[in-house]
Amino acid sequence: MYLLTKTTKTELNKVQATIAKELASEKIIQEIYEYIFNAQGKKTRALLCLLASKSSDIKPNNRIALASIIELLHTATLVHDDVVDESERRRGTKSVNQVWTNSYSVLMGDFIYSKAFILMVKLGIPSILDELAKATNDIARGEIIQLELFEKKQLLKLDDLLKVSYLKTGRLFEASAKTGAMLACKSKEEIKIFGLIGKALGTAFQIKDDILDYEAYGTNIGKPAFKDFREGKITFPLYFALQNANKKNKRFLLNNLGQSKLLKKDQNIIYQIIQDDKTQKEINALLDKYIKESLKHLDKLKNHPCYNEMLDLVNISHLRKI
């Protein structure tokens, strides 16, 4: 979906091949791997790392290795998120198959995490190890805070949401860009700039993800709508809607939040409440703010070999439909 050069596309394919190779140690793990990776993701974090590490001075293999490590870390968090989300959504009975999947997901997530750490140690750059270990810890911390946060419901503050978005999404974007620049032995100043681009882009990415969860209802992109809402998650659009809605609508939203089964007519009401002009204006202004922040920092890298592709990446993150 991104406008990529042929070289970058080839590199992203190499990332996919590396991941497949690294997870193929046992038959059962290969089977679960295929189950988890049946759909290839956008690999935005790996891409960010590949772009930030562009340099004629380093071994191309190390760039692929680092991008694969980052994609593995991200995948491990996704696998564990499935357990967390599923447990909340399906409060009733579980089929044996779902149970097995849960157990396997926890262990497979651990397997992937530790595989990423093995590869990091092999890469052997202490500053990169440090950054990625800290980012992994921050992601878990962000998810834990998020669990607690949703209990607050309408008392939730925008700053709380921004903090969680940074920790669970922005933090790995930041680390992807920073470690890419570290691998390319860039100056402290340039590493810092890449970190700031990644951080702002990651937050924008999360805001856009939250928006798309509601927009899926109005459009026809085949993605299930209101997944966050059904899981009881207060995301950016819902936050603004709760601020702006009248008493009746507010009560309606809070009463239905976390209900896995939503009637068609109720889905329609939710969609209409979110579509409110003021809510839409505020959510889009927030997205714009973080996109502009990434662009502001990116502007300092006009001579970097990644500049054009990075510009595309930021602009497309803003406009993407999936």
Place this chain on the structure above:
Amino acid sequence: MYLLTKTTKTELNKVQATIAKELASEKIIQEIYEYIFNAQGKKTRALLCLLASKSSDIKPNNRIALASIIELLHTATLVHDDVVDESERRRGTKSVNQVWTNSYSVLMGDFIYSKAFILMVKLGIPSILDELAKATNDIARGEIIQLELFEKKQLLKLDDLLKVSYLKTGRLFEASAKTGAMLACKSKEEIKIFGLIGKALGTAFQIKDDILDYEAYGTNIGKPAFKDFREGKITFPLYFALQNANKKNKRFLLNNLGQSKLLKKDQNIIYQIIQDDKTQKEINALLDKYIKESLKHLDKLKNHPCYNEMLDLVNISHLRKI
């Protein structure tokens, strides 16, 4: 419960304090931490590491740090095991509280794992990082293989059980002893010996754990009996019992395996089947084999400052009642 010198006891207390300090970053994490650590474990792996790293040449703080890292890794696997075991045992409905606990457990496990990696990076010894990243990966691999293995039921082989015991328990014992010796800058030969002691001791530890799960029924130590059996786990005692039992008893065991609720009279039958002379002889012979193997390797370290305490550790692991 171990016969420790005053110095070692003080060191183990410092390990506990280090862990508490490292996990106290957010209020919610501190709360979960207290929930998880309400009972202090035996810290056998931390102890093994402290003993193997005894040397006058290294900073005492680094020994405490490494032992804390190992205890954190072990704790993370325990926290995740709870999710895995619980999902299997409670196939029916879950209370909201249990669900929250599940979600929190997955994320808290990740938080603890990554905290351990941050501390490892800070310690800054590549060979230790490599060994612990690989051990963590092997543990997850062992647990995944175990999930698949229990489906085999009576077709399970002793070698399968030994492989899983090594990966899920022996491997971290091995890494604890090896990295302790690495920290103390011992020779390759001595690091290898420590690894072999740890590996054999870890397997013995697992066999003893499996035995205690059944013996808890006969004795009165306040530990719930047949936990493994109720969770559908085929452990060493059950393996031998299935080999030796007559058709009727074998069918009885297989029919009840994995039942969370066992009638008192059925518990009695299970206990009697496991108490069979041949079964008891075989399981004790297996335990002895691994204890003797640790002692054989330990014999080469008669001049090491840890020798006496290590000898106690091995002998007590054999005789322990909890």
